[in-house]
Amino acid sequence: MKRHLALAAxxxxxxxxxxxxxxxxxxxxxxxxxxxxxxxxxxxxxxxxGKLHTAMPTTKFYVVGAKGxxxxxxxxxxxxxxxxxxxxxxPVVMDQKNCIYVPQILAVQTGQKLVVKxxxxxxxxxxxxxxxxxxxxxxxAQMPGGADLTFSFPKAEEFIKFKCxxxxxxxxxxxxxxxxxxxxxxxxxxxxxxNVPPGKxxxxxxxxxxxxxxxxxEVKDGAPTTVALSLDAK
Ligand SMILES: [Cu+2]
Numbered sequence: 001m002k003r004h005l006a007l008a009a010x011x012x013x014x015x016x017x018x019x020x021x022x023x024x025x026x027x028x029x030x031x032x033x034x035x036x037x038x039x040x041x042x043x044x045x046x047x048x049x050g051k052l053h054t055a056m057p058t059t060k061f062y063v064v065g066a067k068g069x070x071x072x073x074x075x076x077x078x079x080x081x082x083x084x085x086x087x088x089x090x091p092v093v094m095d096q097k098n099c100i101y102v103p104q105i106l107a108v109q110t111g112q113k114l115v116v117k118x119x120x121x122x123x124x125x126x127x128x129x130x131x132x133x134x135x136x137x138x139x140x141a142q143m144p145g146g147a148d149l150t151f152s153f154p155k156a157e158e159f160i161k162f163k164c165x166x167x168x169x170x171x172x173x174x175x176x177x178x179x180x181x182x183x184x185x186x187x188x189x190x191x192x193x194x195n196v197p198p199g200k201x202x203x204x205x206x207x208x209x210x211x212x213x214x215x216x217x218e219v220k221d222g223a224p225t226t227v228a229l230s231l232d233a234k
Contacts, residue, residue: 020222021195024077024181028189028205030070032233034062040169048122049099049167060104061209062233069189070207070231072105074158074175076182077193078202078214083179086111087152093117094162094172096124096142101162101172103184105208110156110178116149118142124164128174132157135176139165158206173208196225205229 037058044050044057063071091113095102099120108114116126126149127139134155142149153160153176164170175182183191185205196219203215210231219225 019198021197022219022222023224024193024196024203024217024219024227025224026075026191026203026227026229028070028073028075028185028191029068029228029230030062030064030210030233031068031230034064034209034233037061043099043167043169046099046167049120052098052120052122057098057100063187065187065189068230069187070210071185071187071189072103072207073185073191073210073229073231074105074107074182074206075185075191075193075229076107076175076177076204076206077179077196078204080179080181080201081156083181084109084111084177085180087113089113089180091115091150094174095119096126096164096170099124099167099170101170104172105175105184106172107175107177107182107184108153109180110154110176111152114151114174116142116151118144118146120144123166124170125166126151127163127165129161129163130155130157131160135160159208175206198222203227203229205231207231210234 040057089112092108093115095117097119121144125141132155135153156178158175159173162172185191198221200218203217206212
């Protein structure tokens with residue numbers, strides 16, 4: 001009897017202290033008509049890269065579904081810092097395929113590895129151009145079939161530019177957070193930020209072309225929080 005009481009007390013204490021994290025899930029919609037994507041003529045005309053494309057490749061500034069579902073939006077919680085799980089987090093992978101970065105919009109934690117692959121029969125170089133002090137500019141050549149490259153950044157910074165100095169049309173943008181509470185919206189416009197501790201937060205959605213929108217949210221104990229955000233085409 002005594003033992004059962006003790007167990008009950010321990011269980012009550014544990015639930016009082018360990019509030020259950022909840023997921024923040026949502027959908028992002030683009031309002032309005034985005035500008036027409038541009039042909040990447042230099043890629044099509046390049047002697048090595050051009051033959052990897054049957055059709056004219058275009059920019060992918062706005063990746064939008066039939067109902068306005070907007071991909072490539074970096075969604076994050078604001079006002080959280082020092083929570084990065086760093087190098088122990090699973091690496092994020094970016095590939096170079098047909099002389100284009102895939103994906104073109106990525107997000108990592110501070111210290112987390114960004115692994116860059118080269119799936120092309122073409123030499124690339126991968127040149128990171130951060131603007132926040134402490135984040136290293138790096139420039140590494142990568143042969144066809146060459147070993148993967150690894151990048152990581154110690155400071156939070158949104159949309160670090162990655163470029164290839166061999167192919168001036170190649171760009172990717174990597175956002176760095178010093179916490180794990182972020183996501184990039186998929187082709188269906190949805191995102192999920194997992195295991196958020198209960199509390200009130202500002203949710204920020206940042207798109208390279210459409211800009212920023214924020215929303216106040218509250219994550220309740222163990223329950224998913226559902227958000228619908230929209231950005232205006234610019
Ligand atoms: Cu290249």
